[in-house]
Amino acid sequence: MDATPTAAAIAVKDLVKRYKGVAAVDGISFALPAGSVTGLLGGNGAGKTTTIAMIMGLVTPTGGTVSVLGAPMPAARYRVLHRMNFESPYVDMPMRLTVRQNLSVFAQLYGVAGATERIAELAGELDLTEFLDRPTGKLSAGQKTRVSLAKSLLNEPEVLLLDEPTASLDPDTADWVRARLERYRKETGATILLASHNMNEVERLCDRVIIMKRGRIEEDDTPAGLLARHGRETLEDVFLDVARGRQSEAMQ
């Protein structure tokens, strides 16, 4: 893996995105060090998806800059896309193709060396071996999520963007996915940015939490720091404080 330990893996500066004059993202800045896991929280319409889309190079910012592994996005995205990957429940893989066919196509797109072995390795780790030759569309939601996760790990990405990775999963499968992500981060030192509505997930996985509201960053701290500052016991309460604009006693 080609990590760049000195520079931030993801650097966002004064980032703005306006759609027809309305700010979806309104001047946010943050830098994520290599190897960190950051949770990006916010209610619907807070600007999380737009922020992630700009980091991926899918959306051109109206103002400000985004760089990933030192490459300005979206202009230099092809310099780093093979070192990144993402997983989202809002994107599918072709349903008629078998799991093996889908993974082998993406392995080839990402230029994965020893693709057959890598697919077998991931299938073993993600408990997918028995489904490899089954059409992807015939799998359960949990199995499909594991296939998407396998796709996102194929190229051993240095930067992994996850948009609600456990949405619509049962608690057992969701817990299993979180454990796998924790292990991947420990093994590879990858930088992970995670958008989620699941506060337990964020508390468990993330060493930093950014909470957005109406396109701005309202909070940016460690989970423990947020809990202490808000005088709350759970991140969910902190999230509600921010979302509803209320102040806990500790904040007053």
Added chain:
Amino acid sequence: MSTAASDRSLNFSLHRVSAMVRRYWYLLISSWPRILDLIYWPTVQMLMWGFLQLYVSKTAGFAAGAAGTFIGAVLLWDILFRGQLGFSISFLEEMWARNLGNLMMSPLRPTEFIAALMVMSIVRLAIGMIPVSLLAIAFFGFNLWALGLALVAFFINLILTSWAIGIFVAGLLLRNGMGAESMAWTIMFLFLPLTCVYYPVSVLPDWLQYIAWCLPPTYVFEGMRALLIDRVFRGDLMLEAFGLNAVLFSLAAYAFVRLLESARTNGALVQAGE
């Protein structure tokens, strides 16, 4: 990562093109109705026009030398129409499957994506047209392959036009999502009357002839009639068609780039498929 490896990732990659071709091939062979669909309609059209030609030639004393112009026209029209449809349907498969986000976030470059769509348009065309051209020999004694090098010139010009239109439609789909899907199915029908597939350009009103002569396929269909009726291969027409195709292809590529930029600016790639 070494600098060399990093540089390699910036280049056009046949490896990634072949990955996409493999993806579409898997999809095609996973469903026999999809393969049958490629052959079904061209066969129906060829039979209909073939029998119509038989009828016209018998009842209206249609020149014996003109035999085959209808069948030839419908087969060449199918190259134009199915070439574009094959390109556009492969693109639409990604939107139907909600897979576009995966591709846009992968190292696949737009030029590689387009190259894969071009390859697939040829593959789909071959699956449909080769059996139908053989049926035309069996039913009507019309041998498209006997056109030889002229067929090569016709094919190159028609497929270039079909790809240019396919690229433009792909740009519209990226920018406007599934709202532009109907364009993929219908845009080529605008060419049907204007490019004079079944009749000479001279049939059109004078002002419409100017428009017809701006479209590369018009030269191909006129060239086909010259070959089948007058037994003359019009190389000049093919060269003019090629020149116009170069212009059309450049315009389509430019439009695609601008539409893709616009899709990135307007956030359309995030909602692709809607």
